[in-house]
Amino acid sequence: MNNMSMWRLLTTVMRRDLAVALRRRSDVVNPLLFVVIVVTLFPLAVGPGPDILGRIATGVIWVAALLSSLLGSERLFRDDFLDGTLEQLVLSPAPLPLLAFGKVGVHWLLSGLPLVVLAPLCAMLLKLPIAGWGTLMLTLLVGTPILSAMTAIGAGLTVSLGRGGALLSLLLLPLFIPLLIFAAAAVENALLGTSAIGQVLLLTGLMLLTLLLAPFAVAAALRVSVN
Amino acid sequence: MAFDSWQELIWMGGYGWYVWLAYGMTFLAIALLTIHGLLTRKKLRQLAVKKQQQQQRIARRKQQERNRSKLADDSTS
Amino acid sequence: MSAVIEAKQLTSVRAERLLFSELSFQLQTGEILHVEGPNGAGKSTLLRIIAGLLEPLAGSIHLFGQPQWGDPECWRRQLLFIGHKPAVKAELSALENLHFQATLDGVTNVDAWALLETVGLLGLEDIPAQQLSAGQQRRIALARLWYSQASLWILDEPFTALDTYGIQLLHERFQHHLQQDGVIILTSHQPLTWSGDRLKKIRIEFQDDGELHE
Amino acid sequence: MWKWLHPYAKGEAAYRLLGHWQPWLSGLALILVSVGVIWGLLYAPADYQQGDSYRIIFIHVPSAMFAMGAYTGLAITAFIVLVWQIRTAEWAIAAIAPVGAVLTFISLFTGAVWGKPMWGTWWEWDARLTSQLILFFLYVGVLALYYAFNDSRTGAKAASILALVGVINVPIIHFSVYWWNSLHQGATITRFGDTLMPSSMKMPLYISILGFMFLTAALIVYRLRNEILKQELHRPWAMAQLGVENDHGV
Numbered sequence: 001m002n003n004m005s006m007w008r009l010l011t012t013v014m015r016r017d018l019a020v021a022l023r024r025r026s027d028v029v030n031p032l033l034f035v036v037i038v039v040t041l042f043p044l045a046v047g048p049g050p051d052i053l054g055r056i057a058t059g060v061i062w063v064a065a066l067l068s069s070l071l072g073s074e075r076l077f078r079d080d081f082l083d084g085t086l087e088q089l090v091l092s093p094a095p096l097p098l099l100a101f102g103k104v105g106v107h108w109l110l111s112g113l114p115l116v117v118l119a120p121l122c123a124m125l126l127k128l129p130i131a132g133w134g135t136l137m138l139t140l141l142v143g144t145p146i147l148s149a150m151t152a153i154g155a156g157l158t159v160s161l162g163r164g165g166a167l168l169s170l171l172l173l174p175l176f177i178p179l180l181i182f183a184a185a186a187v188e189n190a191l192l193g194t195s196a197i198g199q200v201l202l203l204t205g206l207m208l209l210t211l212l213l214a215p216f217a218v219a220a221a222l223r224v225s226v227n
Numbered sequence: 228m229a230f231d232s233w234q235e236l237i238w239m240g241g242y243g244w245y246v247w248l249a250y251g252m253t254f255l256a257i258a259l260l261t262i263h264g265l266l267t268r269k270k271l272r273q274l275a276v277k278k279q280q281q282q283q284r285i286a287r288r289k290q291q292e293r294n295r296s297k298l299a300d301d302s303t304s
Numbered sequence: 305m306s307a308v309i310e311a312k313q314l315t316s317v318r319a320e321r322l323l324f325s326e327l328s329f330q331l332q333t334g335e336i337l338h339v340e341g342p343n344g345a346g347k348s349t350l351l352r353i354i355a356g357l358l359e360p361l362a363g364s365i366h367l368f369g370q371p372q373w374g375d376p377e378c379w380r381r382q383l384l385f386i387g388h389k390p391a392v393k394a395e396l397s398a399l400e401n402l403h404f405q406a407t408l409d410g411v412t413n414v415d416a417w418a419l420l421e422t423v424g425l426l427g428l429e430d431i432p433a434q435q436l437s438a439g440q441q442r443r444i445a446l447a448r449l450w451y452s453q454a455s456l457w458i459l460d461e462p463f464t465a466l467d468t469y470g471i472q473l474l475h476e477r478f479q480h481h482l483q484q485d486g487v488i489i490l491t492s493h494q495p496l497t498w499s500g501d502r503l504k505k506i507r508i509e510f511q512d513d514g515e516l517h518e
Numbered sequence: 519m520w521k522w523l524h525p526y527a528k529g530e531a532a533y534r535l536l537g538h539w540q541p542w543l544s545g546l547a548l549i550l551v552s553v554g555v556i557w558g559l560l561y562a563p564a565d566y567q568q569g570d571s572y573r574i575i576f577i578h579v580p581s582a583m584f585a586m587g588a589y590t591g592l593a594i595t596a597f598i599v600l601v602w603q604i605r606t607a608e609w610a611i612a613a614i615a616p617v618g619a620v621l622t623f624i625s626l627f628t629g630a631v632w633g634k635p636m637w638g639t640w641w642e643w644d645a646r647l648t649s650q651l652i653l654f655f656l657y658v659g660v661l662a663l664y665y666a667f668n669d670s671r672t673g674a675k676a677a678s679i680l681a682l683v684g685v686i687n688v689p690i691i692h693f694s695v696y697w698w699n700s701l702h703q704g705a706t707i708t709r710f711g712d713t714l715m716p717s718s719m720k721m722p723l724y725i726s727i728l729g730f731m732f733l734t735a736a737l738i739v740y741r742l743r744n745e746i747l748k749q750e751l752h753r754p755w756a757m758a759q760l761g762v763e764n765d766h767g768v
Contacts, residue, residue, distance in 0.1 A: 016393065016404040023432070088405075170662055171662070178690045181698045185698070221676065224679065229562060241570075260616070260617065261740075271744065271748055275757045278751065279762050
C-alpha cells in the first residue's frame, strides 16, 4: 500500500474519532473537570498554606492526570468494540498499528493536550511557585502522549471485558511510575533553580520510545480482543 | 555452630523475632502455594469423577435406546 | 473454472466445545454459499474464521490459491465482511458514516448521495444514526456492498431487520455481484429465493455432545 | 479421523516430561534450601555490624533474585505464546505468575522485617524494596488480566501482551526508582556489600540461591502440570492420570 493512501486512512480514522468525540462532549470534558476537582480537594484536605501545597502541587497534578487518563480510557475502543467498528479496523487493509496510532493521537488531542492548557490553572490553585509552571507544562506536554499510548494498550486488552475499570488501573498505574518520577523531579529542579533539561529530555526519549512501540502492542491487544 | 544453646539460637542476639518472623512467613507462603496446588489437584479429581459419571449416564441412556429400538424391531418382524 | 476460495479441514473449538471439525468447501466464481444451522452451532464463528478475525484450531483457507495469511493486505482488499454488528457510528449521520467507511475501504470516488438513494435513506442523511431504526442502520452498513470492489463477501445475517423491499434490493445486488464473478458466503435464517446450481449450502449442526473426545 | 487432535496431544507429552522432572526438582530444592538455610541460621558467623539480623539474607536475596527471574521467564513464555502459539506456553503463563508473585511477596516481607532492626521502620522507601513492590503490582496485573477472561486462551494471550509490555518497562522502572531514591535520600543504606562478605557467609547464601532456583522450578512445574490436567480434563489420559477410569464409548 502506498504512503498516500495509508496517510488518508490514518487521517480518516482520526477525523471520524474526532467527529464522534465532539458530539459526545461530556465524555471529553468530564475527565478534565475531574482533574480540576481533585486539585481543589487537596487544599481543603491538607490546608491552604502555600508551603505544603507548593511542595505537593506537582505530584497532585500529575497523579490527577494519570487518573483522568484512566477515566477517559473507555472512549478509546469501547464503542468501537460494541458497534463492530473494531472488527472492521482489524480487517482494514491498512496496518493496524497505524490505525491504533491514529486513535492514540485523537485520545491525546482530547485528553492530554487540554491538560497542558489546564496546568497553569491547577498550578495556581495549588500555589505552585511560578518558576515551576513552565516546566510543569513542558513535562505534561511530553508526558501525556505516553499516558495516552499506555492507556490505549490497557484499554485494548480490557475492551472485551466490559467491566474493565478497576482492572485497567491495576494494569496501568505501575507502568506510569517512571513518568511520575521524572516529571516531578523536573519541576522540583526548576523550583530549585537548577536545570530540568535532563529530565525533560529523558521524558521526551521515553515518549518517542513509547510512541514507537505502543501501537504494535495496541494492535496485538485489539486482535486478541475481537476474538 | 554459631550458637551455644537453644535459647541463644532463638534469641538471635536480640533479633530473634525478626529473623524467625521472616523465615516463618517464607515457609508459610511456600507451604500455602504447595497446599493450593494439592487442593487444585483434589478438585480436578472430583471434576474428573463427575465427568466420568456423566459419560456413564449418557452411555447407559444410549444403550437403553438401542435396546428399545431393537425390541421394537423384533416385535414388528 | 478456478476456485475463488477454498477451505480445507477447518476445525474450531470455542470455550472447550467442538463446533465443527474437518469442514471443507470450495467456491467457484459466481457461487453463493449459504451456511445454515441452529443458533449457537458456530455459523458466525465459521464466518469470522473465513474473514480472518479468528483462527481455526486446525485447517487452512486459500483465496485464489494463496494461503490466508500469505499477503494479509491483498487478502483484506479482496474481502468484505459485515458482521451482525453493523459498524455504524451512532453519533454520526448516515452520510458521514458512508463517507468515512468508504474511505476506510479504500474507495475515494464514491457518490455518497447516489448510494443513499439506492439504499432508500434519502432525506434521512442528517440524522444521527442512533435515531434511525435498526433496519435503517443496517441499510447504512449494507450500502458498502454497492461500492465494494472486493470479490469475496462475507455477510453474517444480512437480512436481519430489513423489510421486504430491502430484502429484495439485497437479492438484486447479490445477483449482480455473482454475475460479475463475485463470491458470497452468508448466514441467514431466511430461505434464499434462489434457483439454480449457483447456490451451495452447508449445514452446521449443534453438537450436543460437542465435548472433545476421541 | 480426529486429525485435529494432533496439536492437543502435546499436552500429554508435556505432562509426562514434566512428571519426570518433578521429583528431581523437588528433591534438589528441598535438600539445597534446607542445607543453605540451616547453614545460614546455625553455622554462619554473626555479622560484626548487623549481628544476627543479617541471617534474613539467606532467604531475602534468593527470593528477590527469582522474583525477578520468574518475571523474565514469564516474559519469555509470553513471547512464545504470541509468536508460536504453543498451548503449553499458554498454560505456563498461569503457572509462572502466581509463583513469581509469591516470591516477590516473600522478598518484600523479608525485606521489610529486615528493615525494622536496621532502619527502625517496617517500610523504608528504599530503591530495592520500592522496585520490588512495583514488580509485585506487575505480577498482580498479569494474574488479574489472565483470570478476567472466561476463555483461557484469550486470557493467556492478553496476559502475555501485558507481560511483554511490563518487561520492557522493568528496566525503566528500576532505573527511575534508583535514581529517585538517590535524589531523596542523601545516604543510601547499603545492606550488604556482597564483595565484603566472608566466604563463611557466602557459601550458605550461594547454596540457598541454588536451592531457591530449584524450588521456583519445582513449584512452577507442579502448577503447570495441574494446569495441563485442568485444560485437558476432557481427555481420557488426563482422567487416567487422576486415577479415574475413563470408560467412554462403553
